[in-house]
Amino acid sequence: MAQYILHKADSRGHDHAEWLDSKKTFSFADYYNPKRMGFGALRVLNDDTVAGGKGFGSHPHDNMEIISIPLEGSLLHEDNVGNKKVVTAGQVQIMSTGSGVFHSEYNYSDSLPAKFLQIWVYPEALNTAPGYTQIVLPDALRSNQLYAFIKPDSDAATTTIRKDTWFSIGTFDKGTQVNYPVHKSGNGVYAFVIAGSFTIDGRELQPRDGLGVWDTDSLTIGALSDQAELLLMEVPMTTNK
Structure with missing residues (x-):
């Protein structure tokens, strides 16, 4: 659960x-x-x-x-x-x-x-x-969708910090809904609202709120306002310090 x-x-x-x-x-x-x-x-x-x-x-x-x-x-x-x-x-x-x-x-x-x-x-x-x-961060690639700018299989427009870490960002119109699939088992996702408001798995978030989610394989995200901007940070739940 x-x-x-x-x-x-x-x-x-x-x-x-x-x-x-x-x-x-x-x-x-x-x-x-x-x-x-x-x-x-x-x-x-x-x-x-x-x-x-x-x-x-x-x-x-x-x-x-x-x-x-x-x-x-x-x-x-x-x-x-x-x-x-x-x-x-x-x-x-x-x-x-x-x-x-x-x-x-x-x-x-x-x-x-x-x-x-x-x-x-x-x-x-x-x-x-x-x-x-x-x-x-290309505007067109993060409009009403999540754009992964840090990922393990990076290309010329993205980068890598770890083979098990993804960072994604998007700016959404009110009413837009997206599903975020967790890329790797054992990872968690920390969502941070840059602007506007969202629901994530039914939980309402306002500007600068953060929500950590783990033990799941996907998130359901809905924008509650126009120009709502969201940052997702998917990381392993162990630190390897």
Whole structure:
């Protein structure tokens, strides 16, 4: 029988500094909740707003897959393995930190805020070579359907972080219904509502709500509003730490 865990938007951790407003679905930095240490291999889901001209200075990471999805504005990424890139809304940045990397992330605008989702997934293997990928999310491929932009069998327009992990995104008109088949037995799916409202297996979700589902082979999804945007993260329910 399918199991569910609901995280309402207003139940998230919330850190607010002069230049950063960060809402955290799972324990991270100064927010600690022993009941929210992640969802399977999904470790971090932060909903961040960075003030113009500000950002995260150079700092280290290792052995984590870090996905950044700008929702508004752009980020300037720079790392010690030679990457200096701008990633904007409608694109996704994937950094495999592997054996170790130093990087910085700044708002590319001096005046306008940048809003983005910061997501961490435990890697499949430790101490691999660091890597960086940037991809585009085509509007036509995510209109009233779920577009898998991270998947094991990646192509030129998508990428891979693990052989058992799929990330999908879609923007839907009110009344649209889709079925999401779970790709691999033992995986769970964490759904995060970026905008609008949805039902998932009959459970109503509002903006920035999250719903984890496991022990199921499919999800039934319905859009309750126009321009409703949904992110699905299918991951194994073990971390392989």
